[in-house]
Amino acid sequence: MINLANRVQTLTPSTTLAITAKANELKAQGVDVIGLGAGEPDYNTPENILEAAYQSMKDGKTKYTPAGGLPALKEAIINKLQRDQGLSYSPKEVMVGIGAKHVLYTLFQVLLNEGDEVIIPIPYWVSYPEQVKLAQGVPVYIEATASQEYKISPLQLREAITDRTKAVILNTPSNPTGMIYSKEELEALAEVCREFDILIVSDEIYEKLIYGDVKHTSIATLSKDAKKRTILINGVSKSHSMTGWRIGYAAADANLIKAMTDLASHSTSNPVTTSQYAAIEAYNGPQDAVEEMRQAFEERLDVIFPKLQAIPGFTVIRPQGAFYLLPDVSEAATKTGYASVDDFVTALLTEANVAVIPGSGFGANSTIRLSYATSLETLTEAVERIHQFVTSKW
Numbered sequence: 001m002i003n004l005a006n007r008v009q010t011l012t013p014s015t016t017l018a019i020t021a022k023a024n025e026l027k028a029q030g031v032d033v034i035g036l037g038a039g040e041p042d043y044n045t046p047e048n049i050l051e052a053a054y055q056s057m058k059d060g061k062t063k064y065t066p067a068g069g070l071p072a073l074k075e076a077i078i079n080k081l082q083r084d085q086g087l088s089y090s091p092k093e094v095m096v097g098i099g100a101k102h103v104l105y106t107l108f109q110v111l112l113n114e115g116d117e118v119i120i121p122i123p124y125w126v127s128y129p130e131q132v133k134l135a136q137g138v139p140v141y142i143e144a145t146a147s148q149e150y151k152i153s154p155l156q157l158r159e160a161i162t163d164r165t166k167a168v169i170l171n172t173p174s175n176p177t178g179m180i181y182s183k184e185e186l187e188a189l190a191e192v193c194r195e196f197d198i199l200i201v202s203d204e205i206y207e208k209l210i211y212g213d214v215k216h217t218s219i220a221t222l223s224k225d226a227k228k229r230t231i232l233i234n235g236v237s238k239s240h241s242m243t244g245w246r247i248g249y250a251a252a253d254a255n256l257i258k259a260m261t262d263l264a265s266h267s268t269s270n271p272v273t274t275s276q277y278a279a280i281e282a283y284n285g286p287q288d289a290v291e292e293m294r295q296a297f298e299e300r301l302d303v304i305f306p307k308l309q310a311i312p313g314f315t316v317i318r319p320q321g322a323f324y325l326l327p328d329v330s331e332a333a334t335k336t337g338y339a340s341v342d343d344f345v346t347a348l349l350t351e352a353n354v355a356v357i358p359g360s361g362f363g364a365n366s367t368i369r370l371s372y373a374t375s376l377e378t379l380t381e382a383v384e385r386i387h388q389f390v391t392s393k394w
């Protein structure tokens with residue numbers, strides 16, 4: 001038996017894995033399981049991006065690049081941030097990494113000393129707490145309830161801050177809640193961060209997936225002070241259906257970016273060269289496909305949301321962005337005879353053959369997460385199965 005390092009002793013595997021493994025097991029036995037766990041768009045990467053990647057390979061652009069990304073990709077990102085957010089960054093303030101996930105990992109590694117606290121709103125994206133802990137930091141949770149639309153208040157933030165607080169993570173639009181902070185809400189939170197001099201990690205990976213008339217605001221746009229203390233995280237995974245290409249970036253203070261780049265130079269080296277050329281096209285080329293995908297997600301949401309609302313014991317807020325629904329199913333679980341939502345989720349899989357993610361993985365035990373990044377036909381069938389399962393046991 002090999003003794004593993006202390007830092008991985010408490011590392012919990014992604015919660016999605018357990019349910020996915022069970023779902024695959026059933027599928028292998030020939031059971032018709034519908035999976036609603038997907039964390040990625042169900043479209044292929046747009047053709048122009050594929051072409052650009054292929055062309056770069058044929059042109060022999062298959063070697064190492066600078067660790068923090070190709071100058072041309074940094075320029076494309078800088079232009080994107082200017083075009084979409086009106087934000088100005090220099091190349092020294094941008095670092096490209098292997099997906100937003102690894103960029104965040106690198107960030108916490110260069111930012112945190114042992115015991116430094118990072119405030120994480122619940123429900124959270126599963127990797128935030130683990131990444132903070134891997135950097136010897138301490139996650140400090142704030143619970144954002146359904147009654148506050150899963151968004152933290154300035155007062156809650158203020159109360160969570162201690163003299164060890166280094167940063168707060170804001171994810172808007174949010175995975176798993178789909179909620180979006182308004183400009184006014186962000187202004188109030190930025191003011192607290194200014195007052196207590198803490199950093200803001202702003203994860204904007206779902207920026208392009210927004211429904212109805214809400215708008216995405218990057219907290220970095222609110223003032224000079226807010227920009228200075230924000231580490232803006234984004235990437236092409238969700239916007240351009242490029243999850244497998246692994247390109248994400250951070251835009252922030254030049255010193256911080258230099259440290260992150262130095263760490264990358266000794267850990268990953270550059271993100272895959274071909275993916276970088278693909279990402280240049282993603283940002284510089286036509287954006288029609290981004291909007292087409294957004295519209296398709298919104299159409300699915302329009303169909304599926306009322307159907308989910310109609311399930312007895314399900315309480316669900318209409319999400320404003322991303323591609324997840326997070327119903328509170330505690331009543332349905334109790335009324336159908338399950339001791340916990342986790343047990344309800346297991347029964348949904350084994351009896352109704354629908355795989356969803358239990359909210360416990362996001363710190364939200366009374367919820368389940370359903371992804372609508374799948375065809376409308378599949379979604380409709382899945383929700384019908386859930387509805388029938390609940391009513392038959394009620």
Ligand code: PLP
Binds near residue numbers: 125234
């Ligand atoms: N942030 C959030 C909230 C996410 O949901 C994801 C992916 O699921 C990421 C970051 C990471 O994206 P990627 O590493 O594919 O760029």
